[in-house]
Amino acid sequence: MVTKLAWRNIWRNKRRTWITMASILFAVLFGSFMEALQQGAWGNMINNVVNFYMGYGQIHQKGYWDEQVIDKAFTLSPQQLQEIEAIEEIQGVVPRIESFGLVSTTGMTRGALVVGIDPALEQSLTKLEDRIVAGAYLEKADKSVLVAEGLAKILKLGVQDTLVIISQGYHGVNAAGKYLIKGIVKFGSPELNKQMVYLPLPVAQQFYGAEGLLTSIALKIEDQDDIDAGLAAIGEVLDTSAYEIMKWDALLPDLVQAKSLDSAGNYIVYFILYSIIAFGIFGTILMMTKEREYEFGILIGIGMRRFRLSAIVWLEIVLLGMLGALMGIVVSTPIVWYFNKNPMRFSGNYADLLEKFGFEPIFPTAFDPKIFVTQALIIFIMTVLLALYPWFKIRRLKPVEAMRD
Amino acid sequence: MDVIKTKGVTKIYNPDKIPVYALNGVDLLIEEGEFTAIVGPSGSGKTTLLNIIGGLDRPSGGAVMVHGQNIAELSDNQLIDFRKDYIGFVFQAYNLIPVLTAQENVEFVMLLQKRSKTERQQRVAELMDAVGLSDKMDRRPSELSGGQQQRVAVARALAPKPTFILADEPTANLDSKSTENLLDIMTRLNKEENMTFVFSTHDQRVIDRARRVVTLVDGEISKDERRD
Ligand SMILES: Nc1ncnc2c1ncn2[C@@H]1O[C@H](COP(=O)(O)OP(=O)(O)OP(=O)(O)O)[C@@H](O)[C@H]1O
Ligand SMILES: [Mg+2]
Numbered sequence: 001m002v003t004k005l006a007w008r009n010i011w012r013n014k015r016r017t018w019i020t021m022a023s024i025l026f027a028v029l030f031g032s033f034m035e036a037l038q039q040g041a042w043g044n045m046i047n048n049v050v051n052f053y054m055g056y057g058q059i060h061q062k063g064y065w066d067e068q069v070i071d072k073a074f075t076l077s078p079q080q081l082q083e084i085e086a087i088e089e090i091q092g093v094v095p096r097i098e099s100f101g102l103v104s105t106t107g108m109t110r111g112a113l114v115v116g117i118d119p120a121l122e123q124s125l126t127k128l129e130d131r132i133v134a135g136a137y138l139e140k141a142d143k144s145v146l147v148a149e150g151l152a153k154i155l156k157l158g159v160q161d162t163l164v165i166i167s168q169g170y171h172g173v174n175a176a177g178k179y180l181i182k183g184i185v186k187f188g189s190p191e192l193n194k195q196m197v198y199l200p201l202p203v204a205q206q207f208y209g210a211e212g213l214l215t216s217i218a219l220k221i222e223d224q225d226d227i228d229a230g231l232a233a234i235g236e237v238l239d240t241s242a243y244e245i246m247k248w249d250a251l252l253p254d255l256v257q258a259k260s261l262d263s264a265g266n267y268i269v270y271f272i273l274y275s276i277i278a279f280g281i282f283g284t285i286l287m288m289t290k291e292r293e294y295e296f297g298i299l300i301g302i303g304m305r306r307f308r309l310s311a312i313v314w315l316e317i318v319l320l321g322m323l324g325a326l327m328g329i330v331v332s333t334p335i336v337w338y339f340n341k342n343p344m345r346f347s348g349n350y351a352d353l354l355e356k357f358g359f360e361p362i363f364p365t366a367f368d369p370k371i372f373v374t375q376a377l378i379i380f381i382m383t384v385l386l387a388l389y390p391w392f393k394i395r396r397l398k399p400v401e402a403m404r405d
Numbered sequence: 406m407d408v409i410k411t412k413g414v415t416k417i418y419n420p421d422k423i424p425v426y427a428l429n430g431v432d433l434l435i436e437e438g439e440f441t442a443i444v445g446p447s448g449s450g451k452t453t454l455l456n457i458i459g460g461l462d463r464p465s466g467g468a469v470m471v472h473g474q475n476i477a478e479l480s481d482n483q484l485i486d487f488r489k490d491y492i493g494f495v496f497q498a499y500n501l502i503p504v505l506t507a508q509e510n511v512e513f514v515m516l517l518q519k520r521s522k523t524e525r526q527q528r529v530a531e532l533m534d535a536v537g538l539s540d541k542m543d544r545r546p547s548e549l550s551g552g553q554q555q556r557v558a559v560a561r562a563l564a565p566k567p568t569f570i571l572a573d574e575p576t577a578n579l580d581s582k583s584t585e586n587l588l589d590i591m592t593r594l595n596k597e598e599n600m601t602f603v604f605s606t607h608d609q610r611v612i613d614r615a616r617r618v619v620t621l622v623d624g625e626i627s628k629d630e631r632r633d
Contacts, residue, residue, distance in 0.1 A: 001516050008504035298500060301461055302514055302561070303489020305482055400462045403496060 002308070006315040013288075020284045021324040024379055027277040028328025029335070031270065031375035036336045038266055039366035040343075042259050043224065046248065048360075049255060055094060055125055055218030056227045056248045059084075059234065064215060065246060070099040070170055073213035074243070083237045084217075089230030092220030094121045097204050097213065101167030101175070103147075103197060105155045112151060112197045114165055116204020125220045128185060128198070135159035135183030142200050144182035150193035152184050159184060165197065169209035177207045274382060282386050285317060289390045296394055297402025306394050313390040321383025325376035332372050340367040407470070408569050408601050409435040409458055414467035416453050416624070427453040429624040430467065435569070435603060440595045442615035443605040450624040451605035452573050458603065459492050459571045460484050472568045489517055493562025495572035495604075500558035501546040507557045508533060508542040514565045532560035536590050552583025559590060569601035576611055588614050 010017055050056050058065075061074035076084075085093050097116040102109050119138040123129045129137040133149055145163060147155075157163060161181050169175035179199070187193040205211050221230050227247060234245050249256045292313075299309055343364035346354065351361035416428040427450045435441060443451045456462040457469060460476045469476050472491045479487055488494075501510045508529050515525045533539050536556035546554055555575055562570045572591075576584040588611060594600045604611075612618055620628035 005502075005504065012504055294499060295502065298496065299502070300485060301459075301488065301496075302494055303485055303517055303565075305485050308517075398462075400456050 002312050002315065006312050006319060009312070009316050010320055016284060016288075017320060020281060020320055021327060023277055023280045024321060024324025024383070025328040025331060027273060027379050028325055028372070028375045029332045031273060031378070032328070032332040032372045033336060033339075033365070034266065034269065035371045035375065036365035036367065037339070037363060038263065039368065039371065040340065040364045042262070043366055044343075044362065044364055046252075046255065046259075047224070049252065050248050051126060053126055053218075054248060054251050056221040056224070057219040057231050057234075058246050058251060059217040059219070059238070060215065060244050060246070062242055062244050065244060065251070068215075070097070070168070070208055070210065070215060073097060073170060073208075073210050073215050075213050076217070076238075080237055084234055087230055087233040087237075089221060089223075089226035089233065090219055091222050092121060092124050094118065094125045094218040094220060095201060095214045095216075096122075096218065097201065097208060097210060097215050099167060099208060099215070101165045101197070103151065103155065104164050104166070105157055105161070108155055110151060110154060110194075112165070112195045114167060114197045114199065114204065114207075116199050116201040116208075118201050122198075125218055131185040131187065132183045133186045135181065137183055138198065138200050140200060142182060143203055144180040146183045146185050146196075146198040147181050148193045148196035149184050149186040150190065151195060151197070152181070154194070157181060163197075165207065167208070169207070170213065171209075173209040175207050175209060177203075179203075274378065277379065278382055278386060281317075281321070281383055282389070285386055285389050289313070289393050293393075293397065293402045296397055297399040300394075300397065301399040301403065306397070310391040310394045313394065314387045317387035317390070318380075318384055321380050321387070324383075325380045328379070329372045329376050332375075336365045336371075337367055339363075339365040406437050407434055408437050408439075408472065409433065409603070410470040411454075411458065412468045412470075414454070414457060414464045414469060416450070416457060416462075417465045420465070427624050428457070428464070431621075431624070431626055433458075433619065433626065435601065437568075437601055438595070438599045439601050439603070439617055440592065440615055441603045441617040441619060442612050443603065443619050443621060444607070444612055445621035445627075447607075449621040451621055453624075454621065455571050455573050455603065455605055459494060460488050489514055490565060491568045493565070493567035493570035495555065495558045495562050495570060495575045497574045498551070498554075498578045500561070501554055503546050506543045506545055507538060507549065507553075510546070510557055511560045511564050514561065518565055528564055529560075532563055533557075535563075535594065536560045537586075550583070552579050552586060555579060555583070555587055556590060559587065559594075563594065563598075563600065569603060572602065572604035574605055574607065576606065576608055581610070584608065584610065 061072045064072040081093065084090065095118055099114060101112055101114040103112045104110070119140060123137070138144070138146060147157065147163065152158065155163070159181055162178055163181055164178050165176070167175040185196065185198070187196065199207065205213060219230065221227050231245050231247055238245065296309060300306060343362035345351070346361035346363065354361040411431050411433045414428055414431040418425040418427055431454060443454060445451055453462070457464050458471065460471065463477065474487065476484060476487065502513065505513065511529050511532055512525050515528065530539070533542055536559055538553060538556055538560070541549060541553065546557070549557065576587055579587065591602055592614060595602055606612060616633055617629070617631045619626055
């Protein structure tokens with residue numbers, strides 16, 4: 001009977017009920033959409049940055065990342081490599097040997113990041129081949145190099161020109177070599193565009209005097225949800241006291257910080273949104289309680305305990321909140337899903353900037369049920385708490401006074 | 406048996422500010438089966454007295470025994486339960502729960518009493534018949550006339566089989582035909598079921614049909630006449 005009474009009371013003032021439910025619905029919708037957009041944009045951003053070079057995870061010799069010196073190069077046995085490649089969550093293992101060197105041509109020298117890569121594997125993670133603006137991409141057996149466009153311009157070099165690289169190799173050996181430029185790659189980031197030089201892996205290993213050694217293995221993981229499991233599985237294969245297996249967030253702490261800063265800004269917006277909704281709901285509750293004081297007086301008068309009456313009124317509001325929140329989820333889901341499949345596009349300066357970096361200027365929403373459920377739950381809990389107001393009111397209500405209009 | 410017994414009941418409103426002496430020592434004894442009208446000029450304390458007898462309000466002084474119970478001794482919840490089980494109320498107007506149908510309104514207190522479904526259904530049918538509204542069981546209060554609403558209220562008051570029924574100006578908002586009709590029902594229930602009624606009124610036609618008339622003036626009983 002309690003539920004029946006509560007249910008009918010909800011529909012007693014249909015317009016008010018609809019308005020209240022609609023405001024809850026919009027709060028859930030707005031909150032979910034904002035959160036989905038935010039998470040989606042960051043997911044996209046991270047995905048871009050990570051696939052740009054880092055990968056979602058990397059393997060190094062223990063201590064490499066702090067110093068990033070070639071002396072911390074390492075090797076994995078073919079069997080270990082095979083086992084890592086066999087891990088389900090990991091779609092690619094991209095070996096590299098990288099260090100800084102000086103590149104020069106007659107009369108001019110510049111610093112550069114000289115990276116040995118496996119051309120095919122590198123392409124699978126970072127799509128390096130797509131960045132070729134002149135010449136051709138590397139083949140596995142090539143002895144030639146790729147040079148970033150900005151660097152080539154400074155050195156006044158082009159395809160088929162020769163480039164001298166010098167560096168300090170493994171354990172202090174002198175590294176020096178002369179290579180033919182096979183292709184020019186262009187990066188949107190001026191920083192990278194001025195310093196990247198790529199060699200095929202065996203050529204680089206020979207150059208650094210580090211045959212068979214790598215400084216890092218970048219991991220290609222397609223689904224972000226697989227990262228932790230994938231890295232954990234590698235931990236089973238490798239001795240973690242000898243190797244470090246790092247996740248993207250440890251590799252890119254600045255990005256993580258920027259993300260949390262951005263979320264903090266959002267909390268203010270949420271706070272305002274929720275406050276507006278809370279006042280709206282509270283207004284409804286206040287009005288409803290006032291209107292029904294007479295009736296409450298009658299009910300207590302004829303023998304209904306206050307607790308029971310309060311429970312009914314509370315249930316009414318909670319049901320209302322639940323309906324609104326559920327409707328919010330129902331309405332948000334297709335909308336967020338749509339913008340997940342058909343991401344919004346940036347335009348203007350920001351889009352140009354992103355495109356320069358080789359990123360697609362889109363704003364996909366994250367389609368994660370957790371988002372809707374969280375938003376709906378927040379509003380629902382808020383309603384549950386606000387619904388305590390009639391409880392206090394009923395506890396103090398004097399039937400005689402309530403019935404005296 | 407004494408159904409209601411008051412001794413030196415006083416009621417002072419706003420004792421701290423400007424005190425209003427609403428009742429000034431009321432001794433009243435009401436026995437089972439009585440049909441009593443409380444009359445008196447406006448402001449004489451009728452409503453105050455009925456509220457105190459009904460346990461809706463507490464007296465400032467004196468004692469109230471209802472159904473052999475000193476209601477001053479009851480806690481808030483006990484008093485609510487006491488009202489539920491022993492007292493039927495008919496208020497001046499808007500007695501009914503708007504979202505419940507006539508029969509659900511009548512059934513309501515029995516539900517609070519946790520009576521069985523068969524018992525409830527039987528009693529509702531019987532009472533709706535007694536107040537002549539068997540054909541309007543499923544109407545909401547808003548779909549009933551004022552007189553019909555008051556009849557449902559009487560049925561509701563009777564449903565839990567209370568010791569007596571209190572009615573504060575039950576006919577105040579009714580036309581003369583509905584007033585007659587309601588009084589017929591009350592009189593019949595009084596005679597046939599020996600139900601005790603205590604009601605206040607201004608209406609001479611209602612006073613004429615009471616078997617006992619207690620007149621209040623300035624919070625005191627000035628006259629108490631029986632017409633048996
Ligand atoms: N809550 C209250 N606070 C202060 N004074 C009150 C209150 N209720 C009633 N009174 C006063 O107490 C006195 C008795 O009021 P009561 O309502 O009992 O009279 P009544 O006989 O029922 O009058 P009426 O015939 O107009 O209904 C009046 O003077 C009234 O103004
Ligand atoms: Mg009165």
